[in-house]
Amino acid sequence: MTFCLMFLQRKHRSVNNFTELPNPGVSSNIGQSIIQALREASNTSLGALILVSDGADNSGNIDAATLSEIASYGVPIHAVGIGRESIPEDLELNNIQLPQSALPGTTLAAGVSILHDQGGLTRIKVYNGDELISTEEIELSADQNMTTTFIDVEVSDPGELDLRFTLDPINGESNLANNSRAQVVDVPDGNYRILYIEGEPRWEYKFMQRAMDEDPSVQLSTLLRVTPNKFYRQGIDDPAQLEEGFPIERAELFSYDALIIGSVELAEFNEQQQQMIHDFVSDRGGSLMMLAGLNGLGLGGWSESIVNEVLPANLSLDNSAFVRQQAKVVPTPNGLASPILQLTDSPSENLELWDALPNIADYQNIGPLRPATTTLLEIVVDGELQPLLVTQPYGRGQSYILATGGTWRWQMSMPLEDMSHETFWRQLARGLVANSPLPFELSTTIENEEIIVRAQVRDPNAEENQGLAVSAVVSSDYGPAMTLELLPSSNQPGVYEASFNPVDTGLFSVEAISRVGDTPISSTRSAIRYEQNQEAFAIRQNRDLLENLAAVTGGQYWQAEDWEELPEAISYSTAGITEQDIRYLWDAPIIFILLILFKTAEWLLRRRWRTI
Amino acid sequence: MIGLVLFVLWQPALVTERLVGGENAVAILLDSSASMALAENGETRMSQAQALLSEEGLAELARYL
Structure with missing residues (x-):
């Protein structure tokens, strides 16, 4: 949880005004943080939730199910956007598209997407480990803020490609951590x-x-x-x-x-x-x-x-x-x-x-x-x-x-x-x-700061194999290797899963073995690079996400400079304990103004038609 | 004119809903992730946010609850 929560009431105003903050987390998950806050407030009559954030969600944005769960609490969210929406002096290597595995001798076209707020030139370098394997100049479009290009990557020997894509900085760029991304491609040696x-x-x-x-x-x-x-x-x-x-x-x-x-x-x-x-x-x-x-x-x-x-x-x-x-x-x-x-x-x-x-x-x-x-x-x-x-x-x-x-x-x-x-x-x-499923498939992904190891095992008739024991040996650049027992997935037959919290960043190699009793049946391997730099990415204020959160909950998006108008808007909230303020309009000034206007118009018309 | 009189006789009213004073709370969720430590114009995002959520800012907010 990388959010601080406090509840503010008129009668028992907390002295905590966010002067003491926990250590920053390595990633943000706005959706889950809001849900947790709303759950904590289940015994409180909550008039609104104020979210003060840059909207940078590193968990892959807020999906529709999470949004509807947030909306179901009926508490309007007033999202206060912090940070610039456009940062012209920053380049961000937004995405690298590569398959998780490739055959030896093939050429992969790596899709590279660069986020930028001004046109210009940059250079991308591709490393395999410490070896520079490719470099290419890229022209950044001045008309759009995302440029996508393709870089060829040669796949030679079986093993793995430990790729790192790095953008040269532009003038005045200080946040260089989001100029680089790593991805591992497994290169199987089987025929x-x-x-x-x-x-x-x-x-x-x-x-x-x-x-x-x-x-x-x-x-x-x-x-x-x-x-x-x-x-x-x-x-x-x-x-x-x-x-x-x-x-x-x-x-x-x-x-x-x-x-x-x-x-x-x-x-x-x-x-x-x-x-x-x-x-x-x-x-x-x-x-x-x-x-x-x-x-x-x-x-x-x-x-x-x-x-x-x-x-x-x-x-x-x-x-x-x-x-x-x-x-x-x-x-x-x-x-x-x-x-x-x-x-x-x-x-x-x-x-x-x-x-x-x-x-x-x-x-x-x-x-x-x-x-x-x-x-x-x-x-x-x-x-x-x-x-x-x-x-x-x-x-x-x-x-x-x-x-x-x-x-x-x-x-x-x-x-x-x-x-x-x-x-x-x-x-x-x-x-x-190229896409033919292997009888024993292994994949490694990073979810919520954990490395998830998934294996899918099929028998020679392509039926899910469920009577096996699957274990994996994880080795890394540091520390001794560890063994994980993969357990059958409760909702996917034939899929075995395990996860672990990496204690440090680096390259993790996973070798999985399937067994019946003590007899090994088959083995396969995969690798993944774990980095703790998600917060260096998506640094522009994600106004769309904040506006969306406000819209689905009946709240409003605010810029920081409009903060003073926020308290009054919250006082008209329909959540919490509310009272109706009924104001009859018969004595409203507009009624009397209209009456005078009508009478004046009638007098003028009668004069024109010479009826008076 | 007759329409206006009929409209007034219909007793139109403006209904607004407001929080009952002293009975409600607001939850304030402050993003404390690492991206809030980014400096912009010589000030971090976190210090911008903390300035909004100062003692005075919260006191003003509480007055409407």
């Missing part, structure tokens, strides 16, 4: 697995496989139908893998992170397998990508399957012709913003590279898109654009359609040293697996 089933030997199969071969983080296992009921396997770990063709057990299929179905017709899969493919996306959280082909998509009869529900387009047997005609590929704005389509780091060069790509060899019509579908690539057919690469979220996973089997022309028609085709397929493969 992601993709299963690709193809119904016919074709160029696309060969070139895609070659492109993905070089990626150490993604293992591509393929099933190529060479004769009816006979599959040629590649990229397998042991002779038994995929021996019977496409998996018939959920656990086997769910051991992959993504599934690619090429030019292979629906009849190749029995109903149970079709249901498994559906569940692979919805329950397992894997990615499904379907490719075009003579036996692919609508032509393969997939519109008749439950799998069609998962896809980003509603396939149909009619109007799904596979056209062997070249077409020019154009990325959409969404596509250009997607990591999948970044052929190079520079956005302008990326656009040039896409423009320079040769036509694809063929395409297929895919039917109407679903409402949640995002189109990443389009093709130009007879002067009109039609979708080529589309995606949508479904259940816990994601589905894609790439409506061509002819990207191989990018490799065949370009110089040997051009890597566009390889880059496209590697990034597409990474996009397919």
